[in-house]
Amino acid sequence: MKALWAIAVLLAATAFAASPLLVPGFGGFDPQAFPVPQVEPAVQPAGYAFSIWGLIYLWLIVGAIFGLLKRSDDGDWQAHRPPLLLSLVVGASWLPVAQISPVAATVLIWLMLGAALLALFRVGDMDRWFQQAPVAVYAGWLTAASCVSVGLMLGGYGWLPETPAALVALVLALAISLVVQYRLHRAPLYGITVIWALIAIIVANSSPLNIAVSGLALIGILAILALRGTDTE
Numbered sequence: 001m002k003a004l005w006a007i008a009v010l011l012a013a014t015a016f017a018a019s020p021l022l023v024p025g026f027g028g029f030d031p032q033a034f035p036v037p038q039v040e041p042a043v044q045p046a047g048y049a050f051s052i053w054g055l056i057y058l059w060l061i062v063g064a065i066f067g068l069l070k071r072s073d074d075g076d077w078q079a080h081r082p083p084l085l086l087s088l089v090v091g092a093s094w095l096p097v098a099q100i101s102p103v104a105a106t107v108l109i110w111l112m113l114g115a116a117l118l119a120l121f122r123v124g125d126m127d128r129w130f131q132q133a134p135v136a137v138y139a140g141w142l143t144a145a146s147c148v149s150v151g152l153m154l155g156g157y158g159w160l161p162e163t164p165a166a167l168v169a170l171v172l173a174l175a176i177s178l179v180v181q182y183r184l185h186r187a188p189l190y191g192i193t194v195i196w197a198l199i200a201i202i203v204a205n206s207s208p209l210n211i212a213v214s215g216l217a218l219i220g221i222l223a224i225l226a227l228r229g230t231d232t233e
Contacts (some may be wrong), residue, residue: 003072005081010064012088017057023095029102034156042205042213043151043166045144049200052141052193059134060088066130076124077131083122084135087115087142102156106149113142117180120187133189140193143180147173148197166213170201174220181227191224 020026028044031037038044071077090112098105116139123132151169154160160168173194181191198217205214 002074002078003068005078005085006064006068006072009081009085009088010061010068012085012092013057013060013064015092016088017061019092019095020053023099026095026099029098029105029152029156033102034152036156036158038152038156040204041152041155041166042162042210043148043155043169043201044204045148045197045200046203048203049197052137052196056134056138056141060138063130063134066127071127071131074126076126079124080119080122080131080135083115084119087112087119087138090115102149102152106146106153109142109146109149113139113146116142120180120184120190123187125186132187136187136189137193139180140177140190141197143177143190144173144194144197147176163210163212166201166210167216170213170216170220173197174216174223177220178223178227181224185228188228191228195221195224 027047028050029038031039067077067081090108094105094108094112097108116135120132120135120139123135147169150172151165154165154168155162159165177191177194181187181194184190198221201217202214205217
């Protein structure tokens, strides 16, 4: 039975990595899909940051292959597989849904995040670079991406102006990431990935300079680094 979970995770990771083939050239939500078009919104990271998906796809597949070939029946690997499988299965459908409905895609990405965080909390102590690391990077990026979706919803449906919407999304992202990183000192790549997203938000808001958004993102980076500095493990 444990081997079946390992096989399922590998298949789901492969399907997740292949999902961009279903939506070639996807560059985020259509700005015109919102009542208030979201053209270069303040909450959106600079485009280069999304290249991290290539690393995430590859690392998840490599980790799943290692888990199947070397740890298919190992109890240390078992606890995180069910929630990771759920996140990946939902993730495989995310891009097609995102083309149709940003609202539905936002619901899905929060489901992906919740399952990914549960998987991260459940990862074992063995084979850190194959078991924990890919899940940590995946969950870190989902933390940023899910909160960006919230910011887009707030601005896109006119509930908040662009900058306040971005600030709410950043506060939410920082609240989640700081709590998770505090509870999981053993997973530093989670916080590092969130920092990657925050730097890209600063870059996106540098010209013209959005002091409020860039400043909050910088505070978030410093807070995560300070939290990591308290790590004695």
